Amino acid sequence: MTTAVRKKDKPKRIREAKSARINRSIGGTVVIFLFLALASIFMLLPIVYTVVTSLKPMNEIFLYPPRFWVQNPTLSNFSTMAELAGEMWVPFERYLFNSVIVAVLGTIIYIFIASMAAYPLAKRHTKGMSIYYSFVIIAIMFRPEVTQIPLYIIMAKLGLINSYAALICPVLAGTLGVFLMRQFMETVPDEIIESARIDGAGEFRIFFRMIMPMVKPAWLTLVIFTFQSLWSTVDTTYIYNESMKTLTTVLQQISSAGIARAGAGAAVALVLMIPPVVVFIISQSSVMETMAHSGMKG
Amino acid sequence: MKKAAAAAPNRAASPLMKQKQKEAWRSRIPTMVFLAPFTILFVIFTVLPIVAAIGLSFTYFNMLETPSFVGLDNYIRMFFDDDVFLIALKNTLIFALVTGPIGYILSFLFAWLINEFGRKLRALLTLIFYMPTLAGNVYFVWTYIFSGDSYGLLNSTLIKLGIISDPIMWTTDTKYMMGVVIVVVLWMSMGAGFLAFVAGLQSMDRSLYEAAAIDGIRNRFAELWYVTLPQMAPQLLFGAVMTISTSFAVGVQSQSLTGFPSTDYATHTLVLHIMDFGSIRFEMGYASAVAVFLFAMMVIVYQVVNKALSKWST
Structure with a gap:
């Protein structure tokens, strides 16, 4: 299937160049x-x-x-920040390591489970699915400020306090990604899935080999959202063990502790901005490179 | 509720197709395997806490003693015994009505205009417009720009240009506070919806534009209206939900710009009201009730928008 997609790329490239001038x-x-x-x-x-x-x-x-x-x-604001970070109880690298593990691992898992859940929600047209889907959508609108205490109790019952899971699970349970993936999968024509089934492809093969390549712009965009929300998580509720804290949590503490002023605050903000910007540039430039699946329709 | 799923097109499958589809999906095992990992997490870490919070909204709960059931007291108190709630409600509605539609239209407009250019310029412009969202809590920098003394960047610039002679108290004068927060919220409104539009435009079927040109579409606006927008229905719904959930939830921006509590509660919102009762006054039951009320408002707006979008796109 992938080879078939690639073959179609060439004539399309030429067509795109021409169609760019229409109207x-x-x-x-x-x-x-x-x-x-x-x-x-x-x-x-x-x-x-x-x-x-x-x-x-x-x-x-x-x-x-x-x-x-x-x-x-x-660069004195940056060195002030580095000094303050160096004086913490735990070596600076440990915070960075925590942040990277949480953000990378969480993003990869979420892309998989959100996309998988989105497939039957998009392509299995039953009443049960549409009811489930309406729950997925409206769950986005509930404000998290009042779910913190119930969430804490659940985390404690499951023994997740002070673990990476406590940082990752709330993001994995978020519905934004399922919503996004489902909306894009909706645009994949039923006919081509149907013909793949007639050719004997199983649902998993269809999902990984056909659906996912076709909605590549969607999951590349989801990588940005997920990485960003995991990276910027400031968690003082579920994590109180110093060596499990993330870089964002610690740096935010530094800039809000009053020791640092406008300058160091800006320095912290800039340093924290770098990883999401890098992820954005990598994934967005791949979004721009993906070709529309025009040849696939009909 | 059924309409929620019917917002997107491509529904015109023949009865025969439907029959076949049912057969293909008859085995429930793949469906369950696809749904299970997310569903388990969703139920434990999203649904349960929400259900618990809804339950708490009918109780008095000071976070130390066990919650005691008070029926609808919290909801009655909101409307008859809490003037600040009514101010917060009014401000929330103003923010939502102003920043919602404007932010939504702007994020589609920018995504669409950006799409007119070549790949490199497109990537650069997308980065620039998404930057405020990507930058996280950089909006605190607006406090230096809008600072009320003559040290503020905006005041000093306006004084230098001779437009004003005395500094304006942008963040404490009730005449300007609302406007200041709206500017910053709009600055941040190129968020998830915007990127979904960019990705959606990227996956548009190019051959449709050629067909449209042959059918007599003569300029880019007609092309937008007759070809692009109908194809974008799924992304438009996604963007609408994102807009609803951010424009009704203005709060942190207002807190960091105009302080908390703001002068005469001029920029107090429901989200700030929830935070006030939830984490400062330890009245979780009441905070939950306000959150449930806000949630109900957003769901109603979503239903209306969803109906309108699906009617328009079919």
């Missing part, structure tokens, strides 16, 4: 570009300001009149 005026494209450029400035300005602030020495942060740009850039 497009150059003037309109220029106007759109200028509009997006202006909007980009608005989106980026606070981020740039964070970067600039993290490079400001203390006296410039409280300069009057305030200046946007930094005069004498310094």
Whole structure:
């Protein structure tokens, strides 16, 4: 099946190049570009300001009149942060290790289980499935602030306190990924699944060899959401063992402890931003490379 | 409820097809294997806590003693004995009505416009627009921009340009607070929905555009309306749900910009009300009741939006 998909890529590439010119005026494209450029400035300005602030020495942060740009850039905010992190009870590497394990392992597991659950929800048209699915959707809307105590009791009963599972399980139980995958699988035509079945393919083969490659943009996007939410988890409820804490938890404590000011806070924010941005760039550039499954339809 | 699943197209399978499908899926074992891992986690770590919280909303629970059943007292108290709740409700509705539709339309608009460009530029623009969401809690930087004294970036710029002579108390003057929070919420509104739109546009069937051009579609707006949007129905529903769940849940942004509690509760919201009673006043029963009420509002809005979307896309 995969080879069949690949073979179809070539003619499609040519078609795409041609179809890009259909119904497009150059003037309109220029106007759109200028509009997006202006909007980009608005989106980026606070981020740039964070970067600039993290490079400001203390006296410039409280300069009057305030200046946007930094005069004498310094890395002192980053070294303050590193020093504070170095003084913690547990070596810094341990926090980083915890964060990476939780984020990577959790993301991989979630992509699998969410996609698997989404397949029958998308392609098995029974009443039971649609009732189950409506629960999946509305569960997204319940605010987590009031489920913390019941969740704590469940975690304690299952003996998960102070374990990686305590950090990963709530994310694995989230319904956003199932919702996203199900919505994309919905667009896969029933006919091609049907013809694969007639050819004798089992459900697992259909799922891994046909469905998953076709909804690649969806699960690559889900990688971003899942990694981001696992990485940014600040957990002081289920984890009190210092050596099990994540980097995000510890760095947030540093920046909110009052020792650090605007500069170190910005430095912490920037350091924490790096891994999600890297994951975003890798996965998003693969999204851009995937080809639409046009040849597959009908 | 049935409509929830019927939001997407591709439903026009012939009766014969349906019959065949039933046969193919007759064996329940694969279905169960596919569903089991997620379902187990979903029931234990999502459904059970939600059911427990709904149960708590009918009790008095100070988190030390065992909860005692109080019937509908918490719900009655909300409307007849808690003025701040009513302010929070009003503000939540204003935030939802303003940031919801605008954020939704903007995230589709940007995703669609970005899609007009080549692969490299497209990737770069997607990164720029998603950056505020990716950056996590960087929105605290807006407090320096909107700072109320003349040290604030916005005030000092406006003074330098001669537009104002005295600094404006952006985050404590009730005239401006709402607007300030709305700006920041909109800045953060390119979230999950936006990326789903980008991915959805990426998997659009290109041959449909050629067919449309032959059928007489002459510009990109007509193409958007007649070809792209109907194909995007599943992603549009996903984006709508994401928008509902974020625009009704404005709170943390308001807390970090305008403080907690804000001046005259001008930017107090239901989520902040839940946090106030849940983690400061230790009245979990009442906090749960407010959360259930907020949840019910969102579900109703979702039902309306879902009906409208499915009616429109078929």
